[in-house]
Amino acid sequence: MEQNEFDVVVVGSGAGALLAAIRAADQGLKPLVVEKTALLGGTSAISGGGIWIPDNHDMPKAGLRDSIEAAFHYVRTCARGLSSDDRILAYVETARQMARYLAEIGVPYRCVPSYADYYPTLDGAMPGGRTMDPMDFNAAKLGVQDLELLRPTSPGQLVLGRMHINAFEARTMLARERKAKFVLLWMMARYYLDYPWRNKTKRDRRLTGGQALLGGLFTALRKRGITLWLESPLQSLTEKDGRVTGVVVQRGGQDVAVTARRAVVLAAGGFERNQQMREQYLPKPTDQGWTATPPEANTGDAIRAGAALGGALRLMEHTWGAPTIFVPKEEKNRAMFVERSMPGCMVVNGRGERFLNESGPYPEFQQAMFANNDKTGCAIPAWIVFDATFRANYPIGPIMPAMAVPDSRLRKSWLGTVYWKGETLEELAQQIGVDPQGLAASAKRMTEFAKTGKDLDFGRGDNVFDRYYGDVNVKPNPNLAPIEKGPFYAMKLNPGDIGTKGGLLTDRDARVLREDGEAIEGLYCVGNNSASVMGPSYPGAGSTLGPAMTFAFRAIAHITGKPIALERTDLLEQTA
Structure with a gap:
C-alpha cells in the first residue's frame, strides 16, 4: 500500500467537509480531502445554500433583534428531547462565529429578513432573519477548469435550464411582485451578453445558492493549496489502542492507507442512496429513487465505518423529508x-x-x-x-x-x-x-x-x-x-428527501461517541453522517448546512487544542 501522512483527513467534499479542511489549514494543520465521486460538492452543491444562523451579524442591518436564549429554547422545543442540550447550545452560540468566518474566507452571507422559521407558532421562533443566503459568486474567481470539477446544480435551481437565481430573486418571481418581470429581464440580459464567458463554458458565470457556497469554498481550498483526492471512496477507518489513526481509501484501483496524525473528520453525507439501509431503518414504503440527492453518493459509507469502531447511532429512522x-x-x-x-x-x-x-x-x-x-x-x-x-x-x-x-x-x-x-x-x-x-x-x-x-x-x-x-x-x-x-x-x-438525518452520535465538539458516552479518540463527524442536532425537526431553512459547517468549525478548534467554551451555561442549568 502507498503510505501518506496528513494532520487531518476529511472524508467528503460538501460544505462541512471543505469548511473543516480550510479551517484546519488556517490553524496551521495539513489537511487532506477525500471524495468518493469524480465531482466535488456533494449534496451541498445542489442545495439552496442557505444556512440557519440565530442572532447573526446581518440581522441588525434589517432591523431585526434576536437572542441566543430565544434560539436555544426554540431549537430545544423542536428537537423533542432527541438532541442534547449542550450540543444545541453549542450550535446556536457558535453558528454566528462560523458565519463571520465564512465572510473572512470569501464566502459572505446575508440574512433573508422575511423568511420565517418553519414553526412560527413556537416560542422563540422568528418571523425572519435567521436564514442566510450566500452572496452571488463570480465563477471566474474559481476558473473554468475547477468549475468543471464542481458538481452542477439541479435543473430545478436554474431559470430556463441555464441561469442561476438567488433566494431573493426566486421569491420576487414566484410571488409575482411588481418587479418580477424586470428581474427576469435583467437575468437574461446579463447571461446572454456575457459572450466571453459563454464561449468558455455553458455554465453560468454568476453562481448562487449552493453553487455560490461551494464555489467560494473550493476557491478558498485552492488558495491554501489543500490536497484534494477525487474518486477516492472510503474503505475503512484505521485505529490503534482505541484511537483512530487514519483511513484506507481506494485510489486508482488500489487501496491506499493514509495516516491522520491528529484526526479524521467524517463529512460524507447520509445513507439515502443505500436501499438496504433504507429498508433497515426508514419508514415503509421507501425507495432510494425518491431522493433528490446525487445517485452515486450518500450510501452511508462513513456511518458504517464509524459504527464498525463502536460509534453509537441515533435518529436513523428520520430524513430531511421533502415531496x-x-x-x-x-x-x-x-x-x-x-x-x-x-x-x-x-x-x-x-x-x-x-x-x-x-x-x-x-x-x-x-x-x-x-x-x-x-x-x-x-x-x-x-x-x-x-x-x-x-x-x-x-x-x-x-x-x-x-x-x-x-x-x-x-x-x-x-x-x-x-x-x-x-x-x-x-x-x-x-x-x-x-x-x-x-x-x-x-x-x-x-x-x-x-x-x-x-x-x-x-x-x-x-x-x-x-x-x-x-x-x-x-x-x-x-x-x-x-x-x-x-x-x-x-x-x-x-x-422523498434531501438526505437522511440519522447517523453517528456526536458531542458538542463533533467527537463521535460510543454507546457509553465516551468519545472515540481522533474521530469527528459533521453533516448528514452524524445524528442531527435538530433532532427529528427542521427549525428553519439552512438547518442542514448551518450545523454541518458550525460543528466542523468547532471540531477543528478541539483538534487544535483550543475547544470553544459554552457561554450561556445558565441556560443548561435552567433545563436541568
Missing part, C-alpha cells in the same frame, strides 16, 4: 419546495381528499404523507392537482407557466409521466386513479375557502411562513385560489 417528482432523463427526482404554496392547487390522496397544509414545511409534508398512508393506504403517492388558472400563472416542477410555455410546447413524453391532464376533474381522476367524487368535493371546498380566505381544514396561509411564497396579488389569502377552471392537471408526489 419529490420524477422527471424523465434527469438523474434524480426533483424536490418540490415552493410551488405547492402558490394559490390554486391542492394535494390529495387516492380518495381525492386533502390531508395536509400544502404550504407547510416540506419535512412536515413528507411526514404527513406517511401518516395518512398508514391511515388510508392511499397517500403514497399523493397528487398535486391544479386548474388552468394556476397552470397559466405559475411554474411547477419542470413546467413553466402556460403564459410562457403552453401545453402545445411541452414535451409530449411528459404527458402521463410528469403531468396528467383532463378537461374535467372526473376525467383527471380516472387517469390518476383517484376517487372522482372525493376529488370534486375537495376542489369545491377549496374554492369556497379561497373566497373567504380561510382554510377551515388545515389553516393554509394562516402564518407568516406559508405566506412567504404566496402570490402577493391574490386576496384575501395569497395561498388560496379557486380550483374550478378546466382543463385540470395533476402531478405525482413521492415521499
Whole structure:
C-alpha cells in the first residue's frame, strides 16, 4: 500500500467537509480531502445554500433583534428531547462565529429578513432573519477548469435550464411582485451578453445558492493549496489502542492507507442512496429513487465505518423529508419546495381528499404523507392537482407557466409521466386513479375557502411562513385560489428527501461517541453522517448546512487544542 501522512483527513467534499479542511489549514494543520465521486460538492452543491444562523451579524442591518436564549429554547422545543442540550447550545452560540468566518474566507452571507422559521407558532421562533443566503459568486474567481470539477446544480435551481437565481430573486418571481418581470429581464440580459464567458463554458458565470457556497469554498481550498483526492471512496477507518489513526481509501484501483496524525473528520453525507439501509431503518414504503440527492453518493459509507469502531447511532429512522417528482432523463427526482404554496392547487390522496397544509414545511409534508398512508393506504403517492388558472400563472416542477410555455410546447413524453391532464376533474381522476367524487368535493371546498380566505381544514396561509411564497396579488389569502377552471392537471408526489438525518452520535465538539458516552479518540463527524442536532425537526431553512459547517468549525478548534467554551451555561442549568 502507498503510505501518506496528513494532520487531518476529511472524508467528503460538501460544505462541512471543505469548511473543516480550510479551517484546519488556517490553524496551521495539513489537511487532506477525500471524495468518493469524480465531482466535488456533494449534496451541498445542489442545495439552496442557505444556512440557519440565530442572532447573526446581518440581522441588525434589517432591523431585526434576536437572542441566543430565544434560539436555544426554540431549537430545544423542536428537537423533542432527541438532541442534547449542550450540543444545541453549542450550535446556536457558535453558528454566528462560523458565519463571520465564512465572510473572512470569501464566502459572505446575508440574512433573508422575511423568511420565517418553519414553526412560527413556537416560542422563540422568528418571523425572519435567521436564514442566510450566500452572496452571488463570480465563477471566474474559481476558473473554468475547477468549475468543471464542481458538481452542477439541479435543473430545478436554474431559470430556463441555464441561469442561476438567488433566494431573493426566486421569491420576487414566484410571488409575482411588481418587479418580477424586470428581474427576469435583467437575468437574461446579463447571461446572454456575457459572450466571453459563454464561449468558455455553458455554465453560468454568476453562481448562487449552493453553487455560490461551494464555489467560494473550493476557491478558498485552492488558495491554501489543500490536497484534494477525487474518486477516492472510503474503505475503512484505521485505529490503534482505541484511537483512530487514519483511513484506507481506494485510489486508482488500489487501496491506499493514509495516516491522520491528529484526526479524521467524517463529512460524507447520509445513507439515502443505500436501499438496504433504507429498508433497515426508514419508514415503509421507501425507495432510494425518491431522493433528490446525487445517485452515486450518500450510501452511508462513513456511518458504517464509524459504527464498525463502536460509534453509537441515533435518529436513523428520520430524513430531511421533502415531496419529490420524477422527471424523465434527469438523474434524480426533483424536490418540490415552493410551488405547492402558490394559490390554486391542492394535494390529495387516492380518495381525492386533502390531508395536509400544502404550504407547510416540506419535512412536515413528507411526514404527513406517511401518516395518512398508514391511515388510508392511499397517500403514497399523493397528487398535486391544479386548474388552468394556476397552470397559466405559475411554474411547477419542470413546467413553466402556460403564459410562457403552453401545453402545445411541452414535451409530449411528459404527458402521463410528469403531468396528467383532463378537461374535467372526473376525467383527471380516472387517469390518476383517484376517487372522482372525493376529488370534486375537495376542489369545491377549496374554492369556497379561497373566497373567504380561510382554510377551515388545515389553516393554509394562516402564518407568516406559508405566506412567504404566496402570490402577493391574490386576496384575501395569497395561498388560496379557486380550483374550478378546466382543463385540470395533476402531478405525482413521492415521499422523498434531501438526505437522511440519522447517523453517528456526536458531542458538542463533533467527537463521535460510543454507546457509553465516551468519545472515540481522533474521530469527528459533521453533516448528514452524524445524528442531527435538530433532532427529528427542521427549525428553519439552512438547518442542514448551518450545523454541518458550525460543528466542523468547532471540531477543528478541539483538534487544535483550543475547544470553544459554552457561554450561556445558565441556560443548561435552567433545563436541568
